[in-house]
Amino acid sequence: MANATETIDWQEDAGRDLVRSFGPRMAMFVRGEGAYLWDDQGRRYLDFLGGIAVNSIGHAHPAFVEAVATQAARLAHVSNYFATPPQLALAARLKRLAGTGESGRVYFGNSGAEANEAAFKLARLHGGSDRPRILALRNAFHGRTMGTLALTGKAAMQEPFSPMVPGVEFLDSTVDALEAALDDRVAALFVEPIKGEAGVLPLPEGYLAAARELTARHGALLIVDEIQTGAGRTGEWFAFQHAGIVPDAVTVAKGIGGGFPIGALITFGAASELFYPGTHGSTFGGNALATAVAGAVLEEIERSGLVENAAARGAQLREAIEALDSDLIAGTRGEGLLIGIALSRPIAKAVTAAAMENGLVINAANDDTIRIAPPLTIGDVEIDEFLELFQTTLTTVAHALLLDDPDATASRLPKDPA
Ligand SMILES: *Cc1c(COP(=O)(O)O)cnc(C)c1O
Numbered sequence: 303m304a305n306a307t308e309t310i311d312w313q314e315d316a317g318r319d320l321v322r323s324f325g326p327r328m329a330m331f332v333r334g335e336g337a338y339l340w341d342d343q344g345r346r347y348l349d350f351l352g353g354i355a356v357n358s359i360g361h362a363h364p365a366f367v368e369a370v371a372t373q374a375a376r377l378a379h380v381s382n383y384f385a386t387p388p389q390l391a392l393a394a395r396l397k398r399l400a401g402t403g404e405s406g407r408v409y410f411g412n413s414g415a416e417a418n419e420a421a422f423k424l425a426r427l428h429g430g431s432d433r434p435r436i437l438a439l440r441n442a443f444h445g446r447t448m449g450t451l452a453l454t455g456k457a458a459m460q461e462p463f464s465p466m467v468p469g470v471e472f473l474d475s476t477v478d479a480l481e482a483a484l485d486d487r488v489a490a491l492f493v494e495p496i497k498g499e500a501g502v503l504p505l506p507e508g509y510l511a512a513a514r515e516l517t518a519r520h521g522a523l524l525i526v527d528e529i530q531t532g533a534g535r536t537g538e539w540f541a542f543q544h545a546g547i548v549p550d551a552v553t554v555a556k557g558i559g560g561g562f563p564i565g566a567l568i569t570f571g572a573a574s575e576l577f578y579p580g581t582h583g584s585t586f587g588g589n590a591l592a593t594a595v596a597g598a599v600l601e602e603i604e605r606s607g608l609v610e611n612a613a614a615r616g617a618q619l620r621e622a623i624e625a626l627d628s629d630l631i632a633g634t635r636g637e638g639l640l641i642g643i644a645l646s647r648p649i650a651k652a653v654t655a656a657a658m659e660n661g662l663v664i665n666a667a668n669d670d671t672i673r674i675a676p677p678l679t680i681g682d683v684e685i686d687e688f689l690e691l692f693q694t695t696l697t698t699v700a701h702a703l704l705l706d707d708p709d710a711t712a713s714r715l716p717k718d719p720a
Pocket residue numbers: 413414415416418443444445446494498499527528529530555556
């Protein structure tokens with residue numbers, strides 16, 4: 303059949319032409335609308351991964367399309383020798399949403415890693431020679447560039463690329479570990495408020511408040527990586543706002559652009575005065591096109607109450623997921639529409655593959671966690687469809703396990719048939 307041949311063709315092309323650092327592509331997508339995607343065979347999928355928390359207002363949202371088209375036709379790029387109206391408007395909007403007040407400033411880059419690279423340099427500027435130490439949390443993810451990889455406390459990811467940029471030390475995510483590590487030689491503490499890549503692991507209750515107090519006491523910056531949690535995903539504009547703290551800097555990317563590449567470092571108070579002319583820059587960063595699109599995405603999130611929707615739909619989803627009929631679900635974690643579904647067995651990859659077969663896009667954050675990060679626009683229709691597809695998926699996987707795995711069969715038989 304023609305369709306089957308086409309499928310083989312793109313798999314071959316991808317296998318031959320694309321960098322091998324990503325695994326085999328699971329589908330070839332050609333179109334999206336709202337929370338739905340269509341593949342090259344015309345099959346429809348419910349997208350509950352949202353491009354990894356990127357498609358905050360869904361696919362092909364009219365506000366996104368309009369912003370891209372209008373700004374592209376007007377002015378896309380002029381370099382940072384010049385200002386543009388959308389860039390200034392987005393900087394002011396991000397300051398307002400983050401609550402920096404007058405003294406805040408915004409640096410624009412093109413990705414999460416670039417936002418965190420800027421934050422790393424901010425930490426060095428603050429530290430100077432007196433404060434060479436930078437603290438980060440074990441298993442948090444901050445990016446793949448050499449600087450952000452040095453901040454990412456995962457030995458397996460760092461190992462092929464050592465030596466790392468020096469100065470970074472990793473801590474367990476406990477207040478005790480932080481208290482023990484902090485002294486007046488620490489320039490900054492980096493935290494990921496919910497460790498998305500590690501399996502949607504929230505920080506312990508009270509951690510951010512304690513981190514704020516302890517870093518302030520020692521004169522260290524508190525830098526919050528909101529690249530996955532920002533843009534309203536957790537039911538606040540930024541996850542740090544749940545804790546009622548004021549950090550020194552916040553990094554954003556992913557959901558801010560709704561699919562257009564953009565990242566930013568937002569600084570608060572005195573941290574806003576650390577960069578001085580010549581200390582950092584980017585050719586593309588904050589160009590008129592990217593900032594017009596991000597401005598339109600944030601405007602749509604605000605106008606349609608999607609931050610509140612993320613909170614309400616997140617709670618609704620978690621309750622419903624926990625009520626599903628499957629021994630494979632051990633519980634849920636997260637905040638708003640960043641949800642980790644803990645599995646009772648390390649079969650997240652098999653569940654993800656089976657979900658694709660059923661027309662549902664989800665993600666295996668690790669062996670025993672499914673991550674979902676759907677568009678913030680979802681309502682009852684998408685949630686009901688997700689629950690049905692996910693239940694079917696779990697039933698299929700459970701059945702396959704029973705057939706393949708004698709232990710699984712044994713565990714389902716009466717323990718002691720007296
Ligand atoms: C995705 C992510 C990054 C890296 O962003 P890129 O755009 O992939 O460079 C950094 N930190 C966190 C918390 C992320 O989720």
